[in-house]
Amino acid sequence: MAGISGAINSGVNAGFTAHSNSGTISLAQAEKLNRLPQVKRSAFEKETLAKPEGAQLVTTASGVQLDGEFAGDAGIIGTTNSHLHPSFMGRLYRLENGKHLAGSGQGALIHREFAERNGLRIGSQLRLNAKGNAVKVPVVGVFSGKTENPGGLPAGASENQIFTDLKSSQRLGGKELTTARYFTGDATELPAALRGAKQTDSELNFESNAAQFAGVLATLSGVNKLLTGLAVGVGGAGLAALALIMIFWIRGRTREIGVLLAVGKTKANILGQLALEAAFLALIGSAIGAVLGFLLSGKVSALVFAKSASPSLSALSASGSAGSILAALVLGYVITFVALLLATVPLLRQTPRAILAKIS
Secondary structure, X not given: OHHHHHHHHHHOOOEEEEEOOOOOEOHHHHHHHHOOOOEXXXXXXXXXXXXXXXXXXXXXXXXXXXXXXXXXXEEEEEEOEHHHOHHHHOOOEEEEXXXXXXXXXOOEEEEHHHHHHHOOOXXXXXXXXXXXXXXXXXXXXXXXXXXXXXXXOHHHOHHHEEEEEHHHHHHHHOOOEOEEEEEEOOHHHHHHHHHHHHHHOOOOEEEEOHHHHHHHHHHHHHXXXXXXXXXXXXXXXXXXXXXXXXXXXXXXXXXXXXXXXXXXXXXXXXHHHHHHHHHHHHHHHHHHHHHHHHHHHHHHHHHHHHOOOOHHHHOOOOOOOHHHHHHHHHHHHHHHHHHHHHHHHHHHXXXXXXXXXXXX
């Protein structure tokens, strides 16, 4: 369960988005937030419009037809990391060929239908023009998928969305950013990251994605508490059952213990021998339990993630960590030795004569 919990906490892509009422964010503001200790990944975005020279937009059935001045505009999304865009993280868009935009490299991601309509492929040069500013970017990836187009404009259609590197979009539409996205390494770090962001820049608005996974974490917490209680109950029952078994085991060896004490063996030596035998039996049980636990935990985690409605969770996997397996083994040995003590101490407190007399 710890493996599932850890995988979910780190795999839900917990984070927040920064934007302003004016619609723009300065690069300095975005970089200041990026230095928060909880932030592990980030993406800066600049949205604008531009005409792809020598290429035609994909005509959609529900699209609004504009006059010639604006009809050729495509939606440009400049980003420092296209993989962190919500459409890709939510699997609404899927990269079919090429690679994502990341770092300072120049490039563009285009939709498959746009590429087919204009005969473009990986390595093709795409020239974009906006109000006299022109850039030429190589096509580095082709994606597919569809998102909603609330405005109904051709530039808002998924087929006419073009992702570029941030610098290219800034040359087309100005230096100011539209959005900045930040992600923490763990869902538990998100509240602290939000507090730090608000303290760093009170002029910006911050939107957390905590609501997307809050239900999953709440359910997981409830299940975790239930399993913890169940584990305590099973451990107590196991201790009682094992102690009873040990009592019968020791009772069958009472004569042997009495004779050993009579010939000079110390109680510590006898207890050590019994502990060694119990440890060997526990080792066999531990090996079987570890294998079964590993297989069952993999099946359970796969079932939990497969049933999740969140695409980011359905792609996760979890396995038992070495620490959790070691803790389970230590607990098993502790229960074994405590049960052994409960069964042997009453007998070893007696003298050899008393033990042999009882047998007679």
